[in-house]
Amino acid sequence: xxxxxxxxxxxxxxxxxxxxxxxxxxxxxxxxxxxxxxxxxxxxxxxxxxxxxxxxxxxxxxxxxxxxxxxxxxxxxxxxxxxxxxxxxxxxxxxxxxxxxxxxxxxxxxxxxxxxxxxxxxxxxxxxxxxxxxxxxxxxxxxxxxxxxxxxxxxxxxxxxxxxxxxxxxxxxxxxxxxxxxxxxxxxxxxxxxxxxxxxxxxxxxxxxxxxxxxxxxxxxxxxxxxxxxxxx
Numbered sequence: 001x002x003x004x005x006x007x008x009x010x011x012x013x014x015x016x017x018x019x020x021x022x023x024x025x026x027x028x029x030x031x032x033x034x035x036x037x038x039x040x041x042x043x044x045x046x047x048x049x050x051x052x053x054x055x056x057x058x059x060x061x062x063x064x065x066x067x068x069x070x071x072x073x074x075x076x077x078x079x080x081x082x083x084x085x086x087x088x089x090x091x092x093x094x095x096x097x098x099x100x101x102x103x104x105x106x107x108x109x110x111x112x113x114x115x116x117x118x119x120x121x122x123x124x125x126x127x128x129x130x131x132x133x134x135x136x137x138x139x140x141x142x143x144x145x146x147x148x149x150x151x152x153x154x155x156x157x158x159x160x161x162x163x164x165x166x167x168x169x170x171x172x173x174x175x176x177x178x179x180x181x182x183x184x185x186x187x188x189x190x191x192x193x194x195x196x197x198x199x200x201x202x203x204x205x206x207x208x209x210x211x212x213x214x215x216x217x218x219x220x221x222x223x224x225x226x227x228x229x230x231x232x233x
Contacts, residue, residue: 005096006120007048008040010067011086012106013077014055018210023106024061025215032209033058033106037065040104043116048094051106052076052086084189091182099182100124103191107209108176110221116177119199123179128197131179134171135206142167174201175208 012023012033024031033051040049049067051058054077059069070090075081087103100123102116115133123131142159145152154160159167178191185191207218 005098006046006100007050007094007096007102008046009087009090009101009103010036010040010049010051010062010106011083011103012051012053012055012058012062013072013081014053014058015077016210017079019212019215022209022215024057027109027218031061032109034061034065035109036104036106036111037062037067039111039113039116040102041066043113045116045120046102047096050090050094052090084185084191087180088185091185100179101182102177102179104177105175107207109209109218110205110207111176115199115201119177119179122197122199126197127195128193129181129184129195130191130193131197131199132191133174133176133178133201134198135174135201136203137170137172138203140164140167141170171198171200174206176201176206 010033014021014023016022023033026032027035037049037051040046050070051062051067052070052072053059054072054074059071063069070093072086072089076086076089083103087101091099091101102120104111104116119131119133142156142162142164144155146155147153180191180193184193204221207214207221209215209218
């Protein structure tokens, strides 16, 4: 059921410096962003799925799928522009009040429709102002070391004598999607809020696509793409 006053914003800057044109790199003969747009549309949650980009190539790809294109200004296409600024730019142009939105990264290829549906339900049920996709650390951060005066030291000294099975549960930003209400974004300028919830994503479905090595890692998880039933669940 498509929800009123609920939109998806997909920020898709094409001139990425670390991995150029990563958003339209083809996986199974389709640009990565195509898969992400399709999942957002097939979730049947959003009144609008809006892609913000400076690129007409991106526009051609996503409008063919049924998403709306928001032309990003040159200023918001620079390396200094933030995702929050891009989301606010889109929200200012959408004539909807008391808006909930989900910012979905265009490289969140291993995102599933169920992730979107379940996270939305949690977002609404918990009465939070923002919800962030998170995942596990691959190694306990409590064992982090830093260098000082030629030697290495334990960063979190208070955990030095604690067995690892007694470490508290902590997570990190998965870099896939963020739910928020529009009021929170304009007041706090952040997806981090005083009333923030989390939605856990398994570590093997998280890939921060910034380097050629990240792309290789993503290809290893191609099983999620080859069988569409595994994607659209």
